[in-house]
Amino acid sequence: MLNFAQPAIEASRSWISKEGPHILSEYAELLSIPNHASDSVNIHKNARLIEQKFTDRGFDMRLLTLPGAPPIVYGEKLVPGATRTVCIYVHYDGQPVDPLLWNHDAFDPKMYDQSIYNGGKMIPMPKEGEPISEDWRLYARSASDDKAPLIALLAAMDALKAGNMGYSSNIKLFFDGEEESSSPNLESYLTTYNTLFQDIDVWVLCDGSVYQTGDPSFKFGGRGITSMQLTVYGAERPLHSGHYGNWAPVPGQMLARLLTSMKAEDGTVLIDGYYDSIDPLTEREKEMLDNIPNIDSMLKTELGIVQTEGNGQPLMERLLYPSLTIKGLSSGSVGDLARNIIPEFAIAELDMRLVKGNDPEKMMDLVEAHIQKQGWHIVREDPDMATRRKYPKIVKVVRSQDGFPATRVDISQAAIQDVIKGVESFTGENAVFLISSGGSNRVNDAIYKMLKTPAIQVNMVNHDNNQHAANENVRIGNLWYGIDLMSVLLTMP
Amino acid sequence: MLNFAQPAIEASRSWISKEGPHILSEYAELLSIPNHASDSVNIHKNARLIEQKFTDRGFDMRLLTLPGAPPIVYGEKLVPGATRTVCIYVHYDGQPVDPLLWNHDAFDPKMYDQSIYNGGKMIPMPKEGEPISEDWRLYARSASDDKAPLIALLAAMDALKAGNMGYSSNIKLFFDGEEESSSPNLESYLTTYNTLFQDIDVWVLCDGSVYQTGDPSFKFGGRGITSMQLTVYGAERPLHSGHYGNWAPVPGQMLARLLTSMKAEDGTVLIDGYYDSIDPLTEREKEMLDNIPNIDSMLKTELGIVQTEGNGQPLMERLLYPSLTIKGLSSGSVGDLARNIIPEFAIAELDMRLVKGNDPEKMMDLVEAHIQKQGWHIVREDPDMATRRKYPKIVKVVRSQDGFPATRVDISQAAIQDVIKGVESFTGENAVFLISSGGSNRVNDAIYKMLKTPAIQVNMVNHDNNQHAANENVRIGNLWYGIDLMSVLLTMP
Secondary structure (H helix, E strand, O other), rough: OOOOHHHHHHHHHHHHHHHHHHHHHHHHHHOOOOEEEEEEEEEEEHHHHHHHHHOOOOOOOEEEOOOOOOEEEEEEEEOOOOOOEEEEEOOOOEEEOOOOHHOOOEEEEEEEEHHHHHHOOOOOOOOEEEEOOOOEEEEOOOOOOOOHHHHHHHHHHHHHHOOOOHHHHHEEEEOOOOOHHOOOHHHHHHHHHHHHHHOOOOOOOOEOOOOOOOOOOEEEEEOOOEEEEEEEEEOOOOEEHHOOOOOOHHHHHHHHHHHHEOOOOOEEEEOOOOOOOOOOOHHHHHHHHHHHOOOEEEHHHHOOOOOOOOOOOOOHHHHHOOOOOEEEEEOOOHHHHOEEEOOOEEEEEEEEEEEEOOOHHHHHHHHHHHHHHHHEEOOOOOOOOOOOOOOOOEEEEOOOOOOOOEOOOOOOOHHHHHHHHHHHHHHHHOOEOOOOOOOOOOOOHHHHHOOOOEEEEEEOOOOOOOOOOOOOOEEHHHHHHHHHHHHHHHHHO | OOOOOHHHHHHHHHHHHHHHHHHHHHEEEEEEEEOOOOOOHHHHHHHHHHHHHHHOOEEEEEOOOOOOOOOOOEEOOOOOOOEEEEEEEEEEEEOOOHHHHOOOOOOOOOOEEOHHHOOEEEOOOOOOOOHHHHOOEEEEEOOOOOHHHHHHHHHHHHHHHHHHOOOOEEEEEEEEEEEHOOOOOOHHHHHHHHHHHOOOEEEEOOOEEEOOOOOOOOEEEOOOEEEEEEEEEEEOEEEEHHHOOOOOOOOOHHHHHHHHHEEOOOEEEEOOOOOOOOOOOHHHHHHHHHHHHOOOHHHHHHHHHOOOOOOOOOHHHHHOOOOOOOEEEEEEHHHHHEEEEEEEEEEEEEEEEEOOOOHHHHHHHHHHHHHHHHOOOEOOOOOHHHHHHOOOOEEEEEEEOEEEEEEEEOOOOOOOOOHHHHHHHHHHHHEEEOOOEEEEOOHOOOOOOOOEOOOEEEEOOOOOOOEEEEEEEEEEEHHHHHHHHHHHHHHHO
16 A cells, blocks of 8 residues: 555565564563563663663663662653654563473573464574564563564664654653553652653553454553452361361362352353443444454364353453453362362462443452352451351452553544554554453553543554463564554654 | 280380480481482482381391382391281371472471470470470471381380380381372282281281370271362463453363362262262271260361361261362462463362272262263363364363272271280270271271281371371370380280
């Protein structure tokens, strides 16, 4: 298509074909530093490396800091004559790593000739001049979530420079260092450094994957999130399963019963009021929903599942309801470490995704009310002996302190329309516009609540990237698409 | 009480009061060698050390071996004029250790001034001449289960020698090296070395704890055991809990529902036929049951529980029914490692204790029939994609290969009566005679089935010893009692 995007894309593609191996080796360098938000030494290493790389590309960089928090890597580049300021949000921290589950060290990036789920084999990183397949995958923590937009931005800047192209907007950079820990200091950062953000017209949030069809996707909100940890108690110490089995209470059994009471077999949450506070969709949102391609049968085949929650309701509709998901379960040990005991406790971790209208605290109240209705006594600390001797069913409930509500942005705003038009000129009709991401992004909530600035989520990475889990990866073709996309965003009229 | 036991007990007590610190340091030496059956290097170290110690006490020792199996430490001492041969069974292997759960290295024995559950503090091992409290506890893997009878035997032999007393029976020693792995080679050992066991009149099985009142206890059988591992599958890979939560199947939720269907809230197993094959008690067994002190309320206070399974039926009665206990549960991760994913599977480890009449294979068949009745498709290996795409509910069932049935010995046999009279002359009316241990001991089954020789279980260690779990310990007073008991058994008329 002949339009404004053409020269940017040509610059991007020419750069990729010449410099692909260099882009990938620079990316491997970025991915080799562990990046859990709690690992403050390595988080700072990440921040300084990223700061340096954007300084090298002509940005005025600084680390914004608050005591005890990972720094925000902040940058700006003012463009003479620009009438719009775009702030690009990326996060450089990642989810924790369970090394036992990975094929290799999560911070020693490895290339595979395709997804390991399709039998991909490890191959060497490409050398200068070697061809690179778009189906290759680079495996490392944060390869997709969320360092991919960083390397895409860096390469796009290099590509535009090589093509003698300038930027069309003032660009600000805001790189979060604790998004995967729910960005607990984000609001403090936005308050403390408020003056830096006043002139921003639109935030472009680079996080999350493209639509499952592989088509470009753009999201106008995200689900809210909160979580609860439930610990159910048996005897005060683990007991021999022979000497006490069939008499002593079994925490795993009691927990199973409690969890079963919360959800029907078809996935409907049975907690009173769980669906009562949902804001209805606007007419425009209903239209958008109708236009989203149904990918359920494709996904079911890909994921190897026959039956989904919700009696066949499509995924995109299910994401408009609050969820209640068991993300972790533990009692005693399994496998080789399994012992012949009755464990003294059992734990469930519940993930709750919220939709517009749901208040995180009130949703957790509903869960607690349900638990109490099942005859449980709720405690906030491990129970002492007096408590244990008083109540037959004791559960410790730990409520997340850093949940936040869902956001859905008004798509008709001018700045949002600018970005939509910009990307549409590049993606054409393939672009999928989603009312809300299924995922949650505190920045969505904070920007909207505190700055009143509109935001749009722009996605580049493959949907089957294993984000948050072991063997996270990015498909190389998606990385290349990301460079195209960033080149277009930096030059859109 | 003035009887035959008097001189043996005097010899034991005099030895303990002089040599207590030496006994404990020799015990610490025994406990410092890791002893999981799969750790073949250390298992052999244990075997050779034990062999040496009994050789030093005048026993004719040898290691019985079979390829790939831990050795049996075997020994004998023939006594001129003895008309009876007693074989003492102990096992020197221990349960696996989860180091994260222990207060200290499980193989670096530490003394505490009382149980850590009562606030016990670590104290140095006593030096020569220092007083030793009976309430002290020695913490280490196998401190109770089951190296305690080894040190009790060694000390009893030393005590009798110091008191110039001989043994009244021919003594054989049979020390198992894989009891905690269900002694898979025991039957082969009894077959291969059959000639060594033909002249045994009674087996004295030293394993398990005294009655919960602290009174001496003797058991005439044990429950059988088997186990099953259930793995329930969701999508083929872990999914982002935001992008798929409320649509993708949640294995933890599905597993909770399955487990809940197996057991009523009062602990009654709901699997069809689970209670149908139980052999009724004989009149004599019913009498024994009636004479066992009810310890439920004491135990409930000690363990910090209000409600037990079985609607208030006493523990000793509950042990005469088959059990179904969740000994392990796992899906995703909990605590600091919890991630925002929908895990791809969930695992439950089921412990099943069986009573006389229950066949292990048939009991597992009943569980499988129940699972199928709930609409599950059972597989034996992780399902491939074709299977995943065909069945909505898939569970992998791994059945234990080394379960065995329960045993209950006929108490009226002469050799059993000999031992009962011997110990009664020492313990008086306090002794508690139990129809069956709640625990399971393959040797019970094998001896009875293969050698037709009667066996009696003789207990010494405290019941709150945390056997099989973290922070296993032995109360020093129980160790001393064990030395008394062994001195009496070696000299009983």
